[in-house]
Amino acid sequence: MLQSKLFIKTIKELPKDETSFNAKELIRAGFIDKLAAxxxxxxxxxxxxxxKICWIxxxxxxxxxxxxxxxxxxxxxxxxxxxxxxxxxxxxxxxxGGDKKEYGLGATHEEVVTPLVKKFVFSYxxxxxxxxxxxxxxxxxxxxxxxxxRGREFSMKDLYSFHTxxxxxxxxxxxxxxxxxxxxxRCGLGGLTYLTYALGGTFSKYSHEFQTLAKxxxxxxxxxxxxxxxxNKEIIEEQKVCPQCKKKDFAExxxxxxGNIFKLGARFSxxxxxxxxxxxxxxxxxxxxxxxxxxxxxxxxxxxxxxxGQGMIWPEEIAPFVASLLKIKNQKSKIKIDKVADKIYEDxxxxxxxxxxxxxxxxxxxxxxxEADLIGCPYRLVVSxxxxxxxxxxxxxxxxxxxxxxKISEVAKRLTHNMQHITESDFSEC
Ligand SMILES: [Zn+2]
Numbered sequence: 163m164l165q166s167k168l169f170i171k172t173i174k175e176l177p178k179d180e181t182s183f184n185a186k187e188l189i190r191a192g193f194i195d196k197l198a199a200x201x202x203x204x205x206x207x208x209x210x211x212x213x214k215i216c217w218i219x220x221x222x223x224x225x226x227x228x229x230x231x232x233x234x235x236x237x238x239x240x241x242x243x244x245x246x247x248x249x250x251x252x253x254x255x256x257x258x259g260g261d262k263k264e265y266g267l268g269a270t271h272e273e274v275v276t277p278l279v280k281k282f283v284f285s286y287x288x289x290x291x292x293x294x295x296x297x298x299x300x301x302x303x304x305x306x307x308x309x310x311x312r313g314r315e316f317s318m319k320d321l322y323s324f325h326t327x328x329x330x331x332x333x334x335x336x337x338x339x340x341x342x343x344x345x346x347x348r349c350g351l352g353g354l355t356y357l358t359y360a361l362g363g364t365f366s367k368y369s370h371e372f373q374t375l376a377k378x379x380x381x382x383x384x385x386x387x388x389x390x391x392x393x394n395k396e397i398i399e400e401q402k403v404c405p406q407c408k409k410k411d412f413a414e415x416x417x418x419x420x421g422n423i424f425k426l427g428a429r430f431s432x433x434x435x436x437x438x439x440x441x442x443x444x445x446x447x448x449x450x451x452x453x454x455x456x457x458x459x460x461x462x463x464x465x466x467x468x469x470x471g472q473g474m475i476w477p478e479e480i481a482p483f484v485a486s487l488l489k490i491k492n493q494k495s496k497i498k499i500d501k502v503a504d505k506i507y508e509d510x511x512x513x514x515x516x517x518x519x520x521x522x523x524x525x526x527x528x529x530x531x532x533e534a535d536l537i538g539c540p541y542r543l544v545v546s547x548x549x550x551x552x553x554x555x556x557x558x559x560x561x562x563x564x565x566x567x568x569k570i571s572e573v574a575k576r577l578t579h580n581m582q583h584i585t586e587s588d589f590s591e592c
Contacts, residue, residue, distance in 0.1 A: 185309025200306025200314035267300035294321035310462025350477025365427030373417035473536030
């Protein structure tokens with residue numbers, strides 16, 4: 163993409179009421195725009211990152227047998243009333259329709275997915291089943307000060323699974339846990355994220371959160387130094403030892419909850435009368451699990467964790483572009499530099515390497531360098547008189563100090579080497 167054609171610009175002035183680091187950084191770099199507290203637009207660069215995160219999530223959900231659907235965000239009061247959540251769900255946005263009926267905006271979708279799957283599942287032969295969606299969710303948060311990490315409107319991947327019994331649910335729960343770590347690994351958060359024990363509700367003793375270490379995190383977790391799992395603040399009072407090794411050797415840390423998984427049992431299937439016929443012809447309650455992971459929240463968390471004083475440092479698989487290409491001209495060699503930089507850009511595009519080409523005139527070299535660092539693509543390529551004299555391009559990794567001269571003819575190969583190939587068409591469905 164040509165930077166001169168991008169309609170957004172990086173900005174110097176930030177909205178005065180924005181306090182979170184991730185939103186400030188993303189607004190400054192032109193990835194998102196703030197409409198209201200906890201409500202943001204995704205601009206071209208930000209949407210590219212968001213779509214890549216969604217693409218990774220889709221791949222991993224499909225790989226464990228999840229089938230993608232899309233449910234409505236506008237959910238009639240009656241559905242919420244069936245599970246007693248119309249009155250009891252504090253963060254539900256409630257609104258009145260012109261048809262004199264009341265609606266809740268989807269904050270979670272058990273009230274939709276349970277009666278939906280009930281229409282198709284009758285016997286043990288139809289189970290297990292797992293469906294997921296990636297959708298905009300709404301929560302009427304009192305405070306929305308954490309940028310993309312706690313929005314009033316945000317994207318969520320929610321997976322729901324349906325089983326004949328607890329044992330089958332337990333098995334799938336483990337599969338999802340592993341799948342979540344794969345997703346987080348690909349998004350650059352693998353080593354920083356802990357499976358964290360949390361309160362489980364009526365059906366199981368625990369639920370689990372995926373907590374990513376971040377100094378700015380809203381949550382406090384206690385990491386068992388032996389097992390490398392954690393427990394959250396809610397349960398540290400009653401659960402004074404590690405649930406796995408029973409020891410008390412914890413390290414306290416700040417973290418952001420990027421995902422959570424619950425065993426629901428019959429909490430939702432019972433009120434909706436969702437049963438199946440077992441092998442003996444006897445009616446049984448369907449046993450359910452639900453599994454949330456927020457793409458926009460992940461994006462905000464990655465910014466909180468992956469940055470330096472100059473800007474963001476995107477992990478390769480979710481960066482808006484693999485590389486920023488900068489041409490730095492002086493009077494003497496400007497025609498040649500134009501020509502060579504254009505050619506490098508074309509060659510990289512042909513090789514399937516996504517490049518943000520800073521082809522802008524009348525922008526100083528200093529500004530170009532600063533913006534490339536702020537935007538945070540994994541590689542920075544510079545074409546200048548100095549590099550041309552060596553028939554080369556200067557290549558620098560965003561997270562390293564050293565620069566390297568790479569022959570012009572070798573640049574495309576250098577960037578595609580070891581790179582997981584994702585082209586635009588791969589995630590057009592996002
Ligand atoms: Zn332990």
